Structures are given as structure tokens and as C-alpha cells.
Amino acid sequence: MNSQTESPVQTVICLKWGTRYGSDYVNRLYGMVKRNTERPLRLVCFTDDSDGIQEGIEIKPMPPFDLPEKMRSHPFRRMFIFAEQLNDLQGTVLHLDLDLVVTGSIDKLFNFNPDSRFITIENWTQKGQGIGNMSVFRYRIGELTEVWERFRPDPMAMMNLYHNSQTFVCRTLGDVDFYPANWCLSFKHSLVPKWPLNFLVSPKLPEETKIIAFTGQPDINEAIRGEWPVSSNWKKLYKHVRPSPWLADHWR
Structure with missing residues (x-):
């Protein structure tokens, strides 16, 4: 510019x-x-x-x-x-x-x-x-x-x-x-802990992050509540996310 x-x-x-x-x-x-x-x-x-x-x-x-x-x-x-x-x-x-x-x-x-x-x-x-x-x-x-x-x-x-x-x-x-990698992150690819920690640990917001993108599922409101809709029962074995209420502080 x-x-x-x-x-x-x-x-x-x-x-x-x-x-x-x-x-x-x-x-x-x-x-x-x-x-x-x-x-x-x-x-x-x-x-x-x-x-x-x-x-x-x-x-x-x-x-x-x-x-x-x-x-x-x-x-x-x-x-x-x-x-x-x-x-x-x-x-x-x-x-x-x-x-x-x-x-x-x-x-x-x-x-x-x-x-x-x-x-x-x-x-x-x-x-x-x-x-x-x-x-x-x-x-x-x-x-x-x-x-x-x-x-x-x-x-x-x-x-x-x-x-x-x-x-x-x-x-x-x-x-x-x-952009620098830590500026713009994916909720599910970057912030959700890897299996099996995703069942135990909630996603956290890194200090330098400016944008969190939601590709596919979960949607933002689902991520806030800790819901990950899945199409089959076997995916429930690994597709899981704990609530991220801090998202609501920003998504407004």
C-alpha cells in the first residue's frame, strides 16, 4: 500500500x-x-x-x-x-x-x-x-x-x-x-488439542492471534458450547471439543 x-x-x-x-x-x-x-x-x-x-x-x-x-x-x-x-x-x-x-x-x-x-x-x-x-x-x-x-x-x-x-x-x-502463521488460525486445525487431549483440554487463544477461522464444523456457536456435530458414530471416537466460552467475548 x-x-x-x-x-x-x-x-x-x-x-x-x-x-x-x-x-x-x-x-x-x-x-x-x-x-x-x-x-x-x-x-x-x-x-x-x-x-x-x-x-x-x-x-x-x-x-x-x-x-x-x-x-x-x-x-x-x-x-x-x-x-x-x-x-x-x-x-x-x-x-x-x-x-x-x-x-x-x-x-x-x-x-x-x-x-x-x-x-x-x-x-x-x-x-x-x-x-x-x-x-x-x-x-x-x-x-x-x-x-x-x-x-x-x-x-x-x-x-x-x-x-x-x-x-x-x-x-x-x-x-x-x-500472513505470519500465528496471526490467523483455524479453530479445528490449530486450536483444538490433538486426540485424545481434545477430550480433556479446552482450546485456548494464543496471544498473537488476530483471526480464528471456522472451516467446516464445528460452527462458532457450537464451539462455544463444546459441540462437534458428526455424521457417524465412529467419528465421535475422535471428533470432540470441549467448550470455549471465551469465543463469546469476541464474537459480538
Whole structure:
């Protein structure tokens, strides 16, 4: 980021479509980022349903759905954010998923490695492969158009080739940067103790952590209560989590 050309306002964007996450997730995200910045903040939510989203959050329309039906609920749908123009947004933005908990300063997420075109979290299950987990990423509007230009002519071809959007984006860009590993953690991959300690020890929050991402299950409210829904009885032998009530102190 060029301090001479960037706005002093830090812009955070999120996307909400479908019914998986309600407006309460957007409102909580707004509360979390407001408490964890010392700078002017702009939170922009791209959504197809703004009902219940609180005042102070800017609402922008999701583009009309004209993708293959298979992509209606798939993360590939968010590729429009890499087009040359994104509504009236300009400059650097920080994208945050709705299913995460902010526990520390987001200012450092804007400051770190300011010249990076694209910076994200190294995916916890693909270490060393150059693949990010796009729960959290920062980029400049209109500077990663190669992603959109490659995706838009044949979306299904890209989905069939890469299967998930984060692999597609990272392979298309070729060279991505990562935040320090302890800044952005996965609840289930990073914080839940390994079996069998997960039956005895509750997850704890590391001091330097700024974001906790919730991929798959458990959801945030389940993690607070110490519940891990499983689809079969044998998974109950190892998929277990003790309550993490401290999450509720941040997720508000």
C-alpha cells in the first residue's frame, strides 16, 4: 500500500448470499472489526438480502446470478470481486469471511507487507503448496484482473479443474504472500488439542492471534458450547471439543 495514495479509511469487505449465514453474522463482524482497529473503518457487505443488517454497514448488491446453477452456493461465486471495477470501491481492501472471530488488531493485517498484490493465510491442510485459505485476504481493487479474466469465459471449466476457489486463485496468480502463521488460525486445525487431549483440554487463544477461522464444523456457536456435530458414530471416537466460552467475548 502506498501511504501517499491510499485513503486513511480501512475498508473491510464481506459477502453474504443464500441462507447459510444470517444478518447477525454481518452485524457481529462489524462489531468485531470496529473494536479491533484504531483507524476510520468502512465495512462493505455485498449481499442478496440486506434484511436485518444494522446501520453503519454499507450494503452493496451482489451481481445478478448468471453462473451455472452448481455455483449458486459455491465460493467460486465471489470471483466477481477480482474484476477491474467493484462498485465504487478503490484501493486496498481486506476481505473477511463471515464465519470467523476477530480477536486482535486488524490494523496489522493492513500494514503487513504493504507491497503485496495478494496476501492471505497459508492453508492449514496444504502447507508448503503455495495455497492460501481465503477466509482472510488483502488485495487492491482492479489489480488482480487476471483472476476474473480467466474465470469468466468458462466458470465450470475452472471449477472442474481446481475444485475450490482458493486453489484456482492462488494457481492463477502464481505467487502469493502469507500472513505470519500465528496471526490467523483455524479453530479445528490449530486450536483444538490433538486426540485424545481434545477430550480433556479446552482450546485456548494464543496471544498473537488476530483471526480464528471456522472451516467446516464445528460452527462458532457450537464451539462455544463444546459441540462437534458428526455424521457417524465412529467419528465421535475422535471428533470432540470441549467448550470455549471465551469465543463469546469476541464474537459480538
